[in-house]
Amino acid sequence: MAGEYNVTYITLDGHVEVQRYRYLYFVIMFTVYFFIVCSNSTIVCIIVIHKSLHEPMYIFIAALLINSVLYSTNIYPKLLTDFLSEKQIISYQACLFQTVIYITLSYSEFLLLAAMAYDRYVSICRPLQHATIMRKRTVIVCLVLSWLLPTCVSAVGIVLFSNSKLCSFTVREIFCNNSIYNLQCVSSSALSVYGAFVLINMSLLPLIFILFTYTRILIISYTNGREYRRKAAQTCLPHLLVLISFSCFFAFDGIIVRLGFHIPVTTRLILTLQVISYNPLFNPLIYGLKMKKIFHYLKMLKCRIQFK
Structure with missing residues (x-):
């Protein structure tokens, strides 16, 4: 719908009884x-x-967790504001920006996981x-490309x-993602191919x-x-868990949503909340509990807090 001062607004129509449960949703x-934010930042x-953690594996883990914080910060502040608002709308320009950031960070997750692998x-x-192979320069190049390439292609x-x-100004989502297409x-052939x-x-x-x-x-x-097998499993299992969970949610959000399959609004909301919550919330738990060195320093931090 066209708003005041020639600003175009997009209605976010993926909420379920937000007027009734707004405070519960917000909390x-x-x-x-x-x-x-707290777990990933820690x-x-x-x-x-x-x-002792300044090794390529842990640097990539830190980059992945930073990616999670940025990913969540792109979505949650606006989402929390919408819960307390009478209308769940967003300007067209802000919607495009949120979509760019969302797509960029989603693709960068795959590239970071590939670098870790x-x-x-x-x-x-x-x-x-x-x-010799995983030198500091190589790690920096991998990190830069993991964020730069997705930014360019999504832009x-x-x-x-x-x-x-545009012939529609309503998306069946709670934030702007691939569904804006x-x-x-009329679907653009060039955009579909790209x-x-x-x-x-x-x-x-x-x-x-x-x-x-x-x-x-x-x-x-x-x-x-x-x-040898125990060591391999100890370092690779956390990465595989993150990869499997992220790939499943990406398949829903990047393919099913883009193709416009009809999904009941409540089911879509539940799946969307899992997409934006599961990986950012559980990545630090997976790496914190499964990586021995990180877990060791977490226990040290806990002991210091308790001692104080």
């Missing part, structure tokens, strides 16, 4: 956001402070060459979309690469001793 999601600070592959399968996609004529009067190209290169290919590296790690670990 629950504010608590989730608080824990996301792990990142531990990695930054302790020099490569680091684990080199560490386990070529341990003598790990220090190009939004520019192509912004030239399309359904606002077009979207498929980006989806393949930014998510499918990294996913195939990750599965390939972990398959190689699995094969090599089973040809060695039990201790």
